[in-house]
Amino acid sequence: MSFFNKMLASVGIGAVEVNTHLEKSSYYPGEDIRGVIHIRGGNVDQNVDRIYVKLMTEYIREHDDKKFTESFIIAKVKLSDSLVVKQGDKLEIPFEFPLPLETPLTLSRQPVWVHTGLDIEYAIDPKDRDFIEVTPHPYTSVALDAVSELGFQFKKATCEHHPRLGRGLPFVQEIEFYPGREYASRITELELIMYLESDRLTVLVEIDRRGRGLSGWLERSFDMDERQCRMILEKSELQKGPTYIAEILKNMLDRQI
Incomplete structure (x- = not known):
């Protein structure tokens, strides 16, 4: 050639x-x-x-x-x-x-x-x-359906640089939701970060609270209006379906706000 x-x-x-x-x-x-x-x-x-x-x-x-x-x-x-x-x-x-x-x-x-x-x-x-x-894994799908059952509506999802939370990756995927009628007066936004494993799903939950009056203004001024918590959902729990997981999430939200 x-x-x-x-x-x-x-x-x-x-x-x-x-x-x-x-x-x-x-x-x-x-x-x-x-x-x-x-x-x-x-x-x-x-x-x-x-x-x-x-x-x-x-x-x-x-x-x-x-x-x-x-x-x-x-x-x-x-x-x-x-x-x-x-x-x-x-x-x-x-x-x-x-x-x-x-x-x-x-x-x-x-x-x-x-x-x-x-x-x-x-x-x-x-x-x-x-x-x-x-598309969502069956475990992730149950968690997302549970959020929907509580009236939250999808807002957006972004992959943001965050090596500390990435568990080996340089980023995490943040999935944000608008509150439905039940939580509209108390929450401005719900954010989830999910870690999928073979036998469980770990969910980091961040709640952006809707502050009221002077105390609400102070919380917003000092970035104190956000609350973070974590759910570890075992395979056996996820198999019980979205309604069961929604009740777990609801109890967590009510405690935090």
């Missing part, structure tokens, strides 16, 4: 192409993601050091009163060692990996995607990006 074609391939012209086909587009944390990577050889033989897929998302970091969006690799799976993709080759590489339990939900357009890459020395690496929808 000519030197000219090799030079073109090194900058991506006539080079190896990669395209990933996922079994479906919607998953919940803990579910297996399955797909096939389709690789098509270019105009020259090329040495591929490795093939990998990464699960990625974004979070917001604040610095000097400015907000920045940063990408983060939640998981990376190596699918092959070095190989040669010959001119005109057509390869298929199936893969499967579990969607990590800490994967954020794709609420409020939170992006989560599968990034496929081929490492090729001295050349532009071929890449593919496939966005997926991440």
Whole structure:
């Protein structure tokens, strides 16, 4: 193959192409993601050091009163060692990996995607990006339904930089709700951070209280109008359904406000 074609391939012209086909587009944390990577050889033989897929998302970091969006690799799976993709080759590489339990939900357009890459020395690496929808795990779904049963309405969800609370991640996903009629006079906002495990769900609950009169003004002035608490919901409790969990949450809210 000519030197000219090799030079073109090194900058991506006539080079190896990669395209990933996922079994479906919607998953919940803990579910297996399955797909096939389709690789098509270019105009020259090329040495591929490795093939990998990464699960990625974004979070917001604040610095000097400015907000920045940063990408983060939640998981990376190596699918092959070095190989040669010959001119005109057509390869298929199936893969499967579990969607990590800490994967954020794709609420409020939170992006989560599968990034496929081929490492090729001295050349532009071929890449593919496939966005997926991440829906609530059955445990998380019970908790969210419980919040809804108490009349709270979804406001927004954001992934914010917070390594102390991230449990190994540099961010947490904060899910915010407006209060319904029962709590409208006492709560301005309810915020949840959820940690999913195989046998339980831990929920950090932050209550933004609606202060009244002089005492309310003082609380707001000194940032004392927020209350934080935690619920640890075991699998056996979650299996009892949203109404049971709603009663636990209601008792907690009533104690705090």
